[in-house]
Amino acid sequence: MREPLSRLLDNLNQVMVGKQDAIRLVMVAILAQGHVLLEDVPGVGKTLLAKALARSIAGQFHRIQCTPDLLPTDLTGTNIWNPQTASFEFRPGPVFTNILLVDEVNRATPRTQSALLEVMEETQATIDGVTYxxxxxxxxxxxxxxxxxxxTFPLPEAQLDRFALALSLGYPAESEELQMLQRLQTQPSFATLEPCLSLEDIQMLRLQVQEVRIEAPLxxxxxxxxxxxxxTDSITLGVSPRGAVILYRATQALAFLEGRDYGIxxxxxxxAPHVLSHRLITAGGRNNQALVHELLDMVAIP
Structure with a gap:
């Protein structure tokens, strides 16, 4: 699977200029069977990344623009009365897809956010007592x-904990932004990308990732x-056991991407900064990522 996985990374790098680290982290999340939160300003390529990923794995793609009037059933779907058959028919919502982009999730109300995060955790939706x-x-x-x-309705820390990784794409460097403009005339758009992996391949890769060894010292x-x-006194709420599990699985996925069957x-x-930072509540307004880097300097490396 190494060759098609390399083609997938090349596909994403064709449309995302200078975002190799972000692409690698997104791939870590999908191989670790997690989800990603992108905390970034508009217009840096978040939608483009999601669409390119969906095309590259021949998957379905849906996008949700969150607003305060968005209802949970707008995500999960609802039962519609059909007068011809005199019965209710289930109309699935946009969560019934492979790659789901939830734009500005903090603009949705807490009720809608909870419905989304339940779907993320359980990979199922329950509508009127029926589970799909x-x-x-x-x-x-x-x-x-x-x-x-x-x-906006900021996500509470208990809900942020459902995301495997949190990261930022950031603005491109000047040379990268110039390259992006030059590509407008010479490079095809993401719509011309050819699938290089199937959905079944992704499932197989996820199983292979679980075989990567994480030895006892690690x-x-x-x-x-x-x-x-x-x-740590600077942290009022530390990382949950779920965070430890995610860091373990993410380490397996990164090692697999690097061509190793063991973590280091x-x-x-x-x-660690991408897996742990968003799970913390700090004291005195300390920067979460800076605290994680301090802990990395404190904890002895095996």
Whole structure:
């Protein structure tokens, strides 16, 4: 599977200029069977990344623009009365897809946010007492604007914990932005991308990722980082056990992407700011990522 996986990364790099790290982290999340939260300003390529990923794996893509009047049934679907058959028919909502982009998730009300996060966790939706399984794989890329908070409902930390990774694409460098403009005339759009993996391949890759070895010393290193977040005075709420599990699975996925069947401490150090930071509540307005980097300097490397 190494060759088609490399083609998938090449596909994404064709349409995303200078975002190799972000692409790698998104691939880590999907292989670790998690979801991603992108905290970024508009116009940096979040939608383009989601669409290119869906085309590259021959998957369905749906996009939801969150607004305060969005209802849970607008996501999950609802039963519609059909007078011809004199019965209710289920009309699935946009969550019944493979790649789901949830734009500005913090503009939805807490009730709608909860419905989405339940779907993310259970990969199923229950409507009027009937449970419907979602397609596999099911992968959510949610976005929120970290600058504009007027008319928003920020995700509480307990719900942020449902996202495997949180990251930012950021503005491109000047040379990368110039390259992006030059590509408008010479490079085809993402719509011309050819699938290089199937949905079945993604499922197979996820199973292979679970076979990557994380030896006992590295397990203790992961646990040491997680427990340090609960014992530091600058942090009022540390990382949950779910965070430790996600860091373990993400380490397996990154090692797999790098062509190894074993994890190393550098994998954990690279992933920790993206896996742990959004799970913390800090004291005194400390920066979450800066605190995680401090912990990485404190906890001994095996």
């Amino acid at each position: 399984n979602l397609p596999h794989p099911f992968f959510v890329i949610a976005t929120q604007n970290p600058v504009e908070y007027q008319g 397990q203790k290193y992961i646990l040491g980082l997680v427990r340090a977040t609960r014992e 401490p550098d994998d954990v150090k690279y992933l």
